[in-house]
Amino acid sequence: MLAFACVTAQAADGIDITRNRIEASEDGYRLDAMYAFDLTTSLRQALQGGMPVYFTTEIELTRPRWYWYDDRAVAARRTVRLDYDVLARVYHVLVIGSVQQTYDTLDDALLAIRRPGRWLIGQKGALKPGETYEVTLRMFMDRDYLQKPLQIDALNNSDWRLTSHKKTFTYRAE
Amino acid sequence: MSKVLRYALVVGSAIATILLFLLASASDNTGFLARNFSWLVGVNTAVALALLLLVVVYLARLYSRYKAGRFGSRLMARLVLLFAGIGILPGLVIFMVSVMFVSHSIESWFDVKIEAALDSGLKLGQAALDEALSDLGATASTTAATLGGQGDDSAHIVLMRTVDEGMQSAMLLAADGKLLVAAAEDRRSDFSGDLPTAQMLKQAAMPGGYARIEGGADRDFRDNGEHNGLDAATGRRLRVVLAVPEPPGMAPRYLQLLQSVPVNLASNAEVLSTAYSEYQDRKVGRTGLRKMYIGTLTLTLLLAIFGAIGSAFLIAGNLAQPLLVLAEGTRAVAEGDLSPRPIVETNDELGTLTQSFNAMTGQLFEARSAVERNRAALESAKAHLESVLGNMSAGVIVLDAEGVVVNSNDAVHRILQVDIAALAGRALDQIEGLETFAEAVGRAFSAQSAAQSAAQGGPGGASRRGPRRSHWQQEIEIPRRPGTDDDHDITLLARGSRLPVGAGSGFIVVFDDISDVISAQRSVAWGEVARRLAHEIKNPLTPIQLSAERMQMKLADRLDPQGAELLKKGTDTIVNQVDAMKRMVDDFRDYAKAPPAVLTPLDLNGLITQILNLYLAEDESDVIHTALAADLPRIMGDPTQLRQVIHNLLQNAQDALADRPPEDRAARIDVITEAIHYVGADGGSGTAVRLAILDNGPGFAPKILSRAFEPYVTSKARGTGLGLPMVKKIVDEHGGRIDVANRADGSGASVSILLLKLAPEANLAGNLAGA
Numbered sequence: 001m002l003a004f005a006c007v008t009a010q011a012a013d014g015i016d017i018t019r020n021r022i023e024a025s026e027d028g029y030r031l032d033a034m035y036a037f038d039l040t041t042s043l044r045q046a047l048q049g050g051m052p053v054y055f056t057t058e059i060e061l062t063r064p065r066w067y068w069y070d071d072r073a074v075a076a077r078r079t080v081r082l083d084y085d086v087l088a089r090v091y092h093v094l095v096i097g098s099v100q101q102t103y104d105t106l107d108d109a110l111l112a113i114r115r116p117g118r119w120l121i122g123q124k125g126a127l128k129p130g131e132t133y134e135v136t137l138r139m140f141m142d143r144d145y146l147q148k149p150l151q152i153d154a155l156n157n158s159d160w161r162l163t164s165h166k167k168t169f170t171y172r173a174e
Numbered sequence: 175m176s177k178v179l180r181y182a183l184v185v186g187s188a189i190a191t192i193l194l195f196l197l198a199s200a201s202d203n204t205g206f207l208a209r210n211f212s213w214l215v216g217v218n219t220a221v222a223l224a225l226l227l228l229v230v231v232y233l234a235r236l237y238s239r240y241k242a243g244r245f246g247s248r249l250m251a252r253l254v255l256l257f258a259g260i261g262i263l264p265g266l267v268i269f270m271v272s273v274m275f276v277s278h279s280i281e282s283w284f285d286v287k288i289e290a291a292l293d294s295g296l297k298l299g300q301a302a303l304d305e306a307l308s309d310l311g312a313t314a315s316t317t318a319a320t321l322g323g324q325g326d327d328s329a330h331i332v333l334m335r336t337v338d339e340g341m342q343s344a345m346l347l348a349a350d351g352k353l354l355v356a357a358a359e360d361r362r363s364d365f366s367g368d369l370p371t372a373q374m375l376k377q378a379a380m381p382g383g384y385a386r387i388e389g390g391a392d393r394d395f396r397d398n399g400e401h402n403g404l405d406a407a408t409g410r411r412l413r414v415v416l417a418v419p420e421p422p423g424m425a426p427r428y429l430q431l432l433q434s435v436p437v438n439l440a441s442n443a444e445v446l447s448t449a450y451s452e453y454q455d456r457k458v459g460r461t462g463l464r465k466m467y468i469g470t471l472t473l474t475l476l477l478a479i480f481g482a483i484g485s486a487f488l489i490a491g492n493l494a495q496p497l498l499v500l501a502e503g504t505r506a507v508a509e510g511d512l513s514p515r516p517i518v519e520t521n522d523e524l525g526t527l528t529q530s531f532n533a534m535t536g537q538l539f540e541a542r543s544a545v546e547r548n549r550a551a552l553e554s555a556k557a558h559l560e561s562v563l564g565n566m567s568a569g570v571i572v573l574d575a576e577g578v579v580v581n582s583n584d585a586v587h588r589i590l591q592v593d594i595a596a597l598a599g600r601a602l603d604q605i606e607g608l609e610t611f612a613e614a615v616g617r618a619f620s621a622q623s624a625a626q627s628a629a630q631g632g633p634g635g636a637s638r639r640g641p642r643r644s645h646w647q648q649e650i651e652i653p654r655r656p657g658t659d660d661d662h663d664i665t666l667l668a669r670g671s672r673l674p675v676g677a678g679s680g681f682i683v684v685f686d687d688i689s690d691v692i693s694a695q696r697s698v699a700w701g702e703v704a705r706r707l708a709h710e711i712k713n714p715l716t717p718i719q720l721s722a723e724r725m726q727m728k729l730a731d732r733l734d735p736q737g738a739e740l741l742k743k744g745t746d747t748i749v750n751q752v753d754a755m756k757r758m759v760d761d762f763r764d765y766a767k768a769p770p771a772v773l774t775p776l777d778l779n780g781l782i783t784q785i786l787n788l789y790l791a792e793d794e795s796d797v798i799h800t801a802l803a804a805d806l807p808r809i810m811g812d813p814t815q816l817r818q819v820i821h822n823l824l825q826n827a828q829d830a831l832a833d834r835p836p837e838d839r840a841a842r843i844d845v846i847t848e849a850i851h852y853v854g855a856d857g858g859s860g861t862a863v864r865l866a867i868l869d870n871g872p873g874f875a876p877k878i879l880s881r882a883f884e885p886y887v888t889s890k891a892r893g894t895g896l897g898l899p900m901v902k903k904i905v906d907e908h909g910g911r912i913d914v915a916n917r918a919d920g921s922g923a924s925v926s927i928l929l930l931k932l933a934p935e936a937n938l939a940g941n942l943a944g945a
Contacts, residue, residue, distance in 0.1 A: 042458070049455065050452075051455050087299055087300060088303070088386070102388075150458065150459045152465050152466040153462030157462075
């Protein structure tokens with residue numbers, strides 16, 4: 001709990017990517033990532049007022065080529081919806097295009113977002129084994145899904161901003 | 175530059191208007207525009223900045239012109255301020271009101287009471303659902319207690335009974351989640367989708383069991399489709415999972431009851447929750463909304479202001495331009511530039527004004543050029559008149575009523591030897607040397623006036639009006655001015671008339687030197703006299719001579735020697751004198767009726783050389799020197815008469831040199847011929863031959879000089895005075911001119927003959943070829 005507090009303190013108005021790893025599995029390549037963040041007060045209140053909050057993860061694997069444009073091997077994007085059912089007083093976490101999870105508490109729901117399951121980002125043949133790829137990973141609260149007045153407000157209000165830096169690392173395909 | 179700015183402004187304003195419309199439309203919460211709202215805001219801001227830049231450029235230009243005191247900048251500045259003010263002030267007022275309105279109205283939507291009511295309603299809904307859930311939990315506990323220890327068949331009956339109480343389904347499950355017995359409202363239903371998860375079973379094992387409200391509208395579905403509480407309510411159900419209290423030794427079993435929330439309750443609760451969520455959304459978004467509205471308004475205001483200022487520039491420019499054109503025009507007219515100004519193409523009064531202005535300058539220009547033309551015409555006429563006057567051989571003097579010289583021409587100076595131009599403004603009788611002339615002129619005018627008065631028979635006053643005889647004419651003889659060596663009088667033919675000069679009347683005197691005419695008349699008269707005298711005298715001469723000879727012949731023998739001697743002397747004297755008289759009479763006759771010249775082509779140089787043979791001794795003692803032009807054209811002349819001319823002139827020169835005192839320098843006579851090129855009256859060039867004979871003797875006496883060609887005027891003791899008149903007569907017959915003068919340096923006389931008739935060109939050419 002103390003460590004978690006430290007992490008959140010460091011990422012006061014943002015998201016920290018605490019773990020980023022790509023694993024090769026039988027059906028393809030999966031991203032194993034963990035994020036550290038906490039909702040801002042405004043976001044939390046808006047969420048509990050019934051407003052859904054969307055988190056989007058973007059990942060891109062490129063292979064630098066000195067003779068041509070970089071080879072964009074994989075570019076994937078996944079959005080997760082977090083919302084609160086004011087009648088049933090439960091939190092739903094929905095990975096768009098997948099099933100909905102229900103949590104009694106916000107922390108449980110956030111934990112599901114902070115530590116998502118391994119995400120299949122590319123099929124088996126998407127990467128060339130042995131090649132080194134540059135991975136760019138980014139996770140942010142997606143403002144495109146906010147209502148328009150909030151989008152305007154977010155232009156100069158950090159309460160409505162929650163985003164990570166672009167994290168880049170290299171991955172040697174297996 | 176200005177045109178570019180102008181177009182930029184117009185285009186910018188148009189773009190701004192379109193963008194503003196889009197922005198305003200985007201404030202509605204839907205569609206494409208809503209999604210591109212930020213983009214629109216950005217573009218609008220950019221346009222506003224561009225307009226601001228434009229306006230700043232305009233203002234800077236205006237300011238610099240104003241500072242430099244450029245003409246028209248003050249008017250422009252005032253107009254711009256005026257129009258900009260008119261544009262900006264209402265905009266500002268509307269902006270203020272709108273901002274207040276937006277701020278307050280948005281805040282007023284969010285009311286504590288409404289919020290509390292929605293909160294309470296939500297709690298009510300939650301309570302109702304909780305109530306239903308706890309009811310279901312109670313039913314479940316009762317059923318579970320009944321089921322405890324019973325077999326599957328009896329359990330099925332219990333479950334059936336429970337389902338009949340309004341359950342959707344009732345299931346009895348093993349600890350691993352396997353379905354043991356199930357009962358459902360709809361008997362054909364498939365239970366697999368309703369099986370509890372392992373987590374639920376785990377929680378059910380805990381005291382209190384698992385009780386949860388499930389379902390609810392899917393948010394995505396709710397966002398995309400039309401929201402309907404009934405549709406949403408269908409998914410809402412209650413699930414209770416409990417561990418069945420089994421007797422010891424039996425495997426644990428679980429009871430699950432599923433019950434649909436009553437549609438009535440579900441739909442109302444759903445509507446309530448939706449309303450609550452939306453209210454919360456709005457509440458959260460109100461800051462953004464206000465920002466959005468105020469931002470849009472501010473942007474609109476800025477665009478309006480910049481547009482207003484820009485338009486102010488355009489309007490002010492359009493309004494000021496005709497005025498500036500006119501002002502420029504007035505300044506140009508003041509500087510004398512009357513060229514037409516560019517016309518302002520409008521139909522209003524300003525356009526008319528510029529057109530009138532152009533018409534005015536056009537008329538001014540016409541008037542001024544007419545004046546210029548008249549002046550030029552006058553000047554040229556005056557110049558012409560002056561040149562005519564100046565080149566007239568007659569002298570013209572204009573006098574005013576008091577006899578003061580107003581004007582005179584060059585001929586006056588030549589004829590009267592008085593610099594009368596320098597004396598203009600003085601009375602004629604005050605001018606030294608002209609007293610006689612002035613007196614004669616005055617007398618003539620008086621006489622004319624008197625004659626006129628007499629002719630009209632009235633008093634002098636009446637003669638001022640009515641026709642007058644226009645002029646008088648009179649010969650005036652005035653003495654040469656003292657100080658010149660010419661003591662001969664000048665004979666003038668003067669003609670005077672009155673003329674109006676300015677306000678009063680004046681006099682004009684025109685006169686000519688007719689001394690030459692008088693001289694010619696005298697010459698003609700002498701010729702006639704000579705001819706008659708010769709005739710009358712010659713007749714008795716022969717009888718006188720014959721009588722004298724006869725007397726000597728008859729009486730010589732009869733007389734004594736003394737008497738005979740006397741007779742011989744007497745008759746010899748008579749005969750000699752008669753001979754002399756005969757010669758004289760022959761001379762007269764020759765002068766009076768010289769034979770007409772027979773003109774043939776003649777080489778003048780050859781003739782001169784021939785004649786000079788008689789005079790030249792070809793040694794040092796010769797006084798005659800020749801300078802004969804080599805390329806002298808042949809002339810038309812009578813060799814005999816020309817020979818006489820040359821003889822006469824050489825004789826005169828020799829006579830003149832004989833008279834000179836011996837101590838003087840060596841005597842010398844020059845005979846010169848040359849070809850003279852002149853410009854004829856018809857403008858073509860002509861050639862003449864000039865023969866000049868010069869000596870370095872005493873020269874002509876002034877009195878002789880003026881009348882040299884009159885017969886019997888001679889300075890020689892024994893001359894007949896017919897030499898030069900003869901020469902003149904011959905030269906006249908040859909169509910030439912003769913001038914006698916004293917040499918300019920005062921050493922001797924010069925006679926110059928100009929022969930104008932040349933031999934035809936063909937002869938000349940043939941002659942040249944032969945040579």
